[in-house]
Amino acid sequence: MPEMPPTTLAQADWQDVAARESFWVRRQKAVIGLAAMILLLILWELAARFIVDDDTILPPPSEVVTDCWQHFTIPYPAQSSTLIGHTVYSLVRITIGFIAGSIVGIALGAAMSAIRWLRYAIDPIIELMRPLPPLAFIPLLVVWFGIGEVPKVLLIFIGVVPIMIIATLAGLDGVPKQLMDAAASLGASKRYAMIHVRIRAALIPIVTGMRVAVGVSWTSIVAAEMIAATHGIGYVILQAGNYLDTSLVFAAIILIGLIGLLMDRALRLILHRLDPTA
Amino acid sequence: MTEPQAASAIRIAGVSKYFRRAKGAEPLAALLDVSLDIEPGSFTCLVGPSGCGKSTLLSLIGGFARPDQGRVEVNGTPVSEPGADRGMIFQEPTLFSWLTVHDNVLFGPRAQGKLSPDIEASSTELLDIVGLAQFRDHYPHQLSGGMKQRLAIARALINRPGVLLMDEPFGALDAITRGTMQRFLLDLWTTHRTTIVFVTHDVEEAVLLADKVVVMSPRPGRIAASIDIDLPQPRSTSSVDEPEQVAIRRQVRGHLAQVLDHA
Numbered sequence: 001m002p003e004m005p006p007t008t009l010a011q012a013d014w015q016d017v018a019a020r021e022s023f024w025v026r027r028q029k030a031v032i033g034l035a036a037m038i039l040l041l042i043l044w045e046l047a048a049r050f051i052v053d054d055d056t057i058l059p060p061p062s063e064v065v066t067d068c069w070q071h072f073t074i075p076y077p078a079q080s081s082t083l084i085g086h087t088v089y090s091l092v093r094i095t096i097g098f099i100a101g102s103i104v105g106i107a108l109g110a111a112m113s114a115i116r117w118l119r120y121a122i123d124p125i126i127e128l129m130r131p132l133p134p135l136a137f138i139p140l141l142v143v144w145f146g147i148g149e150v151p152k153v154l155l156i157f158i159g160v161v162p163i164m165i166i167a168t169l170a171g172l173d174g175v176p177k178q179l180m181d182a183a184a185s186l187g188a189s190k191r192y193a194m195i196h197v198r199i200r201a202a203l204i205p206i207v208t209g210m211r212v213a214v215g216v217s218w219t220s221i222v223a224a225e226m227i228a229a230t231h232g233i234g235y236v237i238l239q240a241g242n243y244l245d246t247s248l249v250f251a252a253i254i255l256i257g258l259i260g261l262l263m264d265r266a267l268r269l270i271l272h273r274l275d276p277t278a
Numbered sequence: 279m280t281e282p283q284a285a286s287a288i289r290i291a292g293v294s295k296y297f298r299r300a301k302g303a304e305p306l307a308a309l310l311d312v313s314l315d316i317e318p319g320s321f322t323c324l325v326g327p328s329g330c331g332k333s334t335l336l337s338l339i340g341g342f343a344r345p346d347q348g349r350v351e352v353n354g355t356p357v358s359e360p361g362a363d364r365g366m367i368f369q370e371p372t373l374f375s376w377l378t379v380h381d382n383v384l385f386g387p388r389a390q391g392k393l394s395p396d397i398e399a400s401s402t403e404l405l406d407i408v409g410l411a412q413f414r415d416h417y418p419h420q421l422s423g424g425m426k427q428r429l430a431i432a433r434a435l436i437n438r439p440g441v442l443l444m445d446e447p448f449g450a451l452d453a454i455t456r457g458t459m460q461r462f463l464l465d466l467w468t469t470h471r472t473t474i475v476f477v478t479h480d481v482e483e484a485v486l487l488a489d490k491v492v493v494m495s496p497r498p499g500r501i502a503a504s505i506d507i508d509l510p511q512p513r514s515t516s517s518v519d520e521p522e523q524v525a526i527r528r529q530v531r532g533h534l535a536q537v538l539d540h541a
Contacts, residue, residue, distance in 0.1 A: 181342055182372040182430075186386035187362030187437060196389070200376060276417040277375055 059247035068251035076248065077239060081231055087255060089231040093149065093224075094217045097156025102210060104157075105164025112165065113172040126162050134159035134220040138227055147228035155224045160213045167209020171202030204275040211267045218260045285354065287441060287473040288316040288339055293348030295334055295499075307498030308334045311348070314492065314501060318440075319471040323484035323491045325530065327538060331499025332477045333445055339475060340366050340443050353440050362386055365434030365472075367444040371426035373418040379405065379429055380414040386437045397436070404432040407466070424455040428462065435472075444476045448483070460486060461515045468511065481534070485526050486518050493530060495537040503533040 048060035112119040141151035183193040225234025240248035296305040324332040408428040
C-alpha cells in the first residue's frame with residue numbers, strides 16, 4: 001500500500017471540520033424565531049383591537065409600547081419614580097444580591113469540594129433548601145429585617161446561594177481525573193494544574209449556574225417588591241394592577257423580560273468566551 | 279546501581295501493586311513481582327486480557343501510582359510522580375477544550391515556564407508533522423477523533439519526552455482511522471526513535487507496531503511471555519498480511535490462550 005500523502009490526510013480532515021460547523025442551521029433558527037415573535041405581536045394587536053376591544057383587559061402591544069415610552073419620563077405613581085427609576089431600583093437590588101450570593105455560593109462550593117466533612121455537613125441543608133421557593137422566606141425576612149432594602153436583597157441572596165453552590169460543586173467535581181493526569185504528565189505542577197485546568201474547566205458550569213441564578217433573581221425581586229416597597233418594577237406591577245392600568249402592567253412585565261434577556265445574553269457572551277464549544 | 283549494565287530506558291524491578299476492593303477484603307494483586315527492562319528507542323507492546331495489570335504497569339511508569347513493592351526507574355531515576363520526561367497518551371484524547379490546537383501543544387512548555395520563540399517554532403513544526411498545521415487556531419471539539427489523538431501526541435512530544443506511554447490510544451477510533459494512526463505512529467517512531475510503551479488488547483496491532491510484545495496474565499498480573507519481533511523496519515500497515523506477522527500473531531495468541539486457561 002502506498003504511503004498516504006499528507007495533503008490527502010489534510011483534505012479528509014477539512015471535510016470533517018466543515019461538517020461540524022453548521023452555519024445555515026443557526027441562521028435558520030434565528031429567522032424562524034423572529035418571524036414567530038412578530039406573528040404573535042400581530043395576532044395580539046388584532047385580538048386586542050377587534051375581539052376584546054377593552055384596554056383594561058387586553059391593551060394592544062402598540063398601546064403598551066406607547067405607555068411604556070411615556071413613563072420613561074413621567075413618574076408613576078405621580079409622587080414616585082419613572083419606569084427607568086424603578087428599573088434602577090430593582091437592578092441595584094438584584095445586582096447586590098446576585099453578586100453577594102455568587103461570591104458566597106462559589107466560595108462555599110469550592111470549600112465543600114475540597115473539604116469532605118464540610119460537604120457532608122452542608123449537603124443536606126442545601127438539599128432541603130433547594131426545592132423551597134425563595135418567596136416562602138418573605139414573611140420571615142420582613143419580621144426579622146423590616147421592610148427596608150435588606151430583606152429584598154437577602155431574598156435574592158437566598159435564591160442565588162444554593163444554585164451557585166451546586167454549580168460550583170458540579171463544575172469542580174466534573175473535571176475528569178484523567179485531564180489532571182494529562183496536565184501533570186505535561187509538566188504542570190499541582191498548583192498550575194489546579195488553576196489552569198481544574199478551576200478553568202469549572203468556570204464553564206459556574207457561569208452556566210450564574211445564568212440560572214439571574215433568572216431566579218428576577219422571579220424573587222418582583223415578589224419581594226410586591227410585598228413591601230415604594231419603588232421597583234415589582235411595585236409598579238402591583239400598583240398598576242390595583243388601578244387597572246393594564247397596559248403599564250404589561251409594560252413592566254415586558255421590561256423585566258427584556259432586562260432579564262439582556263443579562264442572560266451578557267452571561268452567555270462570557271460563557272462563549274470561556275467555552276468555545278458552547 | 280551497583281553493577282554495570284546496558285542502560286535501560288525503563289527498568290521495572292520486582293514490582294507489585296495491590297488493590298483493596300472493599301474494606302477487610304483480601305487485597306487483589308494487580309501486579310505481582312513484575313520485572314521488565316525496556317531498551318532506549320524500542321517499541322514495546324503490552325498485551326493481555328482485561329485485569330492483567332497492563333494499564334496499571336503503564337500508570338506506574340507514568341508516576342500516577344506508586345508500586346507497593348519494587349522499583350520503577352526511567353533513565354536511571356526512580357519514578358516518584360508524573361513528569362514531562364514521560365509523555366502519556368490516554369484512550370480518550372484528554373485535550374483542553376478551551377485552548378486552541380496550538381495552545382494545547384504549548385500547554386506543557388507554558389506550565390513549566392519554558393515558553394520561547396524556539397518552542398513556538400517547534401510547536402508549528404510538530405503540528406505540521408501530525409498534519410494539523412492548518413488547524414492551529416481551531417478548538418478540539420472541531421476535530422475528528424483521529425485528529426484529536428494526533429494533537430494529544432503532538433502535545434506530549436513538544437516536551438521531548440524520553441518515553442512515550444500510550445494506553446490503548448487507538449482503541450476508541452474506527453478501523454480506518456486506526457489504520458491511518460498506526461501508519462502515522464510507525465512513521466513518527468521511525469524518524470524520532472522515542473522509547474514507546476504501548477498498551478493494547480489487539481494482537482494484530484501489537485505485532486504490527488512493536489519490536490517486543492510482552493504478554494501479561496491476569497489475577498495476579500504477571501508477565502507470561504516476552505516475544506521479540508525481528509521483522510524489518512520500517513513496517514507499513516499493509517505488512518499485517520505477510521506470513522511472518524501471521525506466524526508471530528499465532529504465537530502471541532497461543533500465549534494469550536494459555537494465560538486465559540490458567541486464569
